[in-house]
Amino acid sequence: xxxWTDGVSRLKERHRYGLMRIQDMTAVExxxxxxxxxxxxxxxVRETIARIEEKEELYHCYVTLDREGALERAKDVQAxxxxxxxxxxxxxxxxxxxxxxxxxxxxxxxxxKILGNFVPAYSAQAICNLLRNGAIILGKxxxxxxxxxxxxxxxxxxxxxxxxxxARVPGGSSGGSAAAVAAGECYYALGSxxxxxxxxxxxxxxxxxxKPTYGTVSRYGLIAYxxxxxxxxxxxxxxxxxxxxxESIASYDTKDSTSMRRQDTDFxxxxxxxxxxxxxxxxxxxFKEGLDGEVKAAVxxxxxxxxxxxxxxxxxxxxxxxxxxPTYYTIAAAEASSNLERFDGIKYGYRATDYKGLHHMYKKSxxxxxxxxxxxxxxxxxxxxxxxxxxAYYLKALKVKALIKKAFNDAFMKYDVILGPTAPxxxxxxxxxxxxxxxxxxxxxYTIAVNLAGLPAISVPCGIDKAGLxxxxxxxxxxxxxKKLLQTAYTYEKACREAAII
Numbered sequence: 001x002x003x004w005t006d007g008v009s010r011l012k013e014r015h016r017y018g019l020m021r022i023q024d025m026t027a028v029e030x031x032x033x034x035x036x037x038x039x040x041x042x043x044x045v046r047e048t049i050a051r052i053e054e055k056e057e058l059y060h061c062y063v064t065l066d067r068e069g070a071l072e073r074a075k076d077v078q079a080x081x082x083x084x085x086x087x088x089x090x091x092x093x094x095x096x097x098x099x100x101x102x103x104x105x106x107x108x109x110x111x112x113k114i115l116g117n118f119v120p121a122y123s124a125q126a127i128c129n130l131l132r133n134g135a136i137i138l139g140k141x142x143x144x145x146x147x148x149x150x151x152x153x154x155x156x157x158x159x160x161x162x163x164x165x166x167a168r169v170p171g172g173s174s175g176g177s178a179a180a181v182a183a184g185e186c187y188y189a190l191g192s193x194x195x196x197x198x199x200x201x202x203x204x205x206x207x208x209x210x211k212p213t214y215g216t217v218s219r220y221g222l223i224a225y226x227x228x229x230x231x232x233x234x235x236x237x238x239x240x241x242x243x244x245x246x247e248s249i250a251s252y253d254t255k256d257s258t259s260m261r262r263q264d265t266d267f268x269x270x271x272x273x274x275x276x277x278x279x280x281x282x283x284x285x286x287f288k289e290g291l292d293g294e295v296k297a298a299v300x301x302x303x304x305x306x307x308x309x310x311x312x313x314x315x316x317x318x319x320x321x322x323x324x325x326p327t328y329y330t331i332a333a334a335e336a337s338s339n340l341e342r343f344d345g346i347k348y349g350y351r352a353t354d355y356k357g358l359h360h361m362y363k364k365s366x367x368x369x370x371x372x373x374x375x376x377x378x379x380x381x382x383x384x385x386x387x388x389x390x391x392a393y394y395l396k397a398l399k400v401k402a403l404i405k406k407a408f409n410d411a412f413m414k415y416d417v418i419l420g421p422t423a424p425x426x427x428x429x430x431x432x433x434x435x436x437x438x439x440x441x442x443x444x445x446y447t448i449a450v451n452l453a454g455l456p457a458i459s460v461p462c463g464i465d466k467a468g469l470x471x472x473x474x475x476x477x478x479x480x481x482x483k484k485l486l487q488t489a490y491t492y493e494k495a496c497r498e499a500a501i502i
Contacts, residue, residue, distance in 0.1 A: 124221020
């Protein structure tokens with residue numbers, strides 16, 4: 001995958017001479033081409049599978065690839081498109097799904113040995129929404145085990161590699177989804193974001209990733225990590241695709257008690273290149289020690305580009321940033337220890353052999369089925385919820401969470417959008433983060449507060465460092481303000497493409 005500047009030039013040439021290949025199209029462009037009869041859903045699936053087979057041995061984006069099922073589905077969808085039965089904006093476009101989102105009849109493992117043979121009897125509501133709109137599911141993407149990690153190295157099925165540099169991580173936990181989009185092994189993908197698990201890999205892989213407002217996309221069928229934090233969201237080639245996918249998967253769902261009934265989910269209507277008068281706040285707290293110099297320069301340059309388009313840009317003190325990481329990992333680990341109690345080797349999933357009695361079977365199945373990072377977080381969660389420590393740790397974390405939400409509320413009284421880096425560095429090399437788990441946790445410093453406050457946020461590419469690795473710009477909005485984020489991101493993306501500077 002080349003640098004964005006080269007890609008923009010080639011894209012312009014293909015548009016000029018009508019030579020654009022299927023694999024170079026965005027999801028929206030492909031859907032239009034299918035509707036216009038310039039190509040078919042079957043051709044798109046065949047070309048994508050061919051590319052997967054060419055690249056997958058190196059990148060390892062997928063845990064499960066459903067070649068036959070995708071082709072059969074493509075034939076069915078193509079027939080319905082031609083008959084006028086499906087006219088959705090993304091009908092016929094191949095998609096990849098993170099392996100913690102239940103898909104009926106398809107292996108769903110959470111990249112864990114303990115769910116290595118789990119085939120759900122139902123699909124998540126987000127999957128049902130996609131299928132209703134004519135999506136074609138290629139398979140399930142690799143991830144950090146149970147979404148616990150920031151590099152996609154904790155998977156029981158091996159690491160995923162970054163398409164920009166196979167010696168580096170793609171980020172996590174939705175690393176397989178982000179890498180698949182970046183490598184052209186799908187046109188868009190779904191991920192889940194508990195503390196930055198969509199946005200951070202989007203940053204590392206040079207794609208667009210969005211975490212919507214908590215409750216916008218149903219969590220029904222998403223295998224839970226931290227129930228108060230988890231959200232499904234899109235990973236896409238550009239902002240227009242992101243808006244279209246989010247519009248497709250967002251819905252009110254009675255099966256999810258945290259689902260929100262919204263009337264403003266026509267997200268594609270926000271694709272307007274105009275930020276005149278938009279108030280953008282830049283937290284000085286995000287630009288202190290620990291932020292790579294090249295990342296800082298690229299993010300501030302992005303702010304300048306938006307200012308040149310008419311936005312009002314100011315620096316301010318967000319405060320409480322230093323407390324976000326301990327607060328997040330206390331709450332997330334506590335919820336994880338509770339959510340993962342159900343995996344006991346009895347009802348489904350992995351069961352140990354050669355055990356003595358029921359309790360020994362529980363212990364042996366969980367010891368053999370869970371990986372080291374998952375065990376670490378279960379133990380931490382059990383500790384902070386235990387008698388004598390609940391008030392000192394978990395209850396205190398909930399109080400700080402409320403203070404963080406208040407700090408954002410105060411900021412959004414003055415600003416429409418908060419701008420900053422997605423991650424403090426570009427993608428690290430494989431093995432560097434796992435050697436120091438604390439370093440891996442600190443890599444989430446700019447993303448986790450968004451989940452604690454239930455806010456929407458988007459990561460868009462904003463530059464390339466000297467090593468040729470993408471840099472991500474994060475835009476944060478107030479609750480239910482995805483349209484402002486999409487409009488800001490779209491304006492920035494369009495300005496950059498016109499100038500060919502990213």
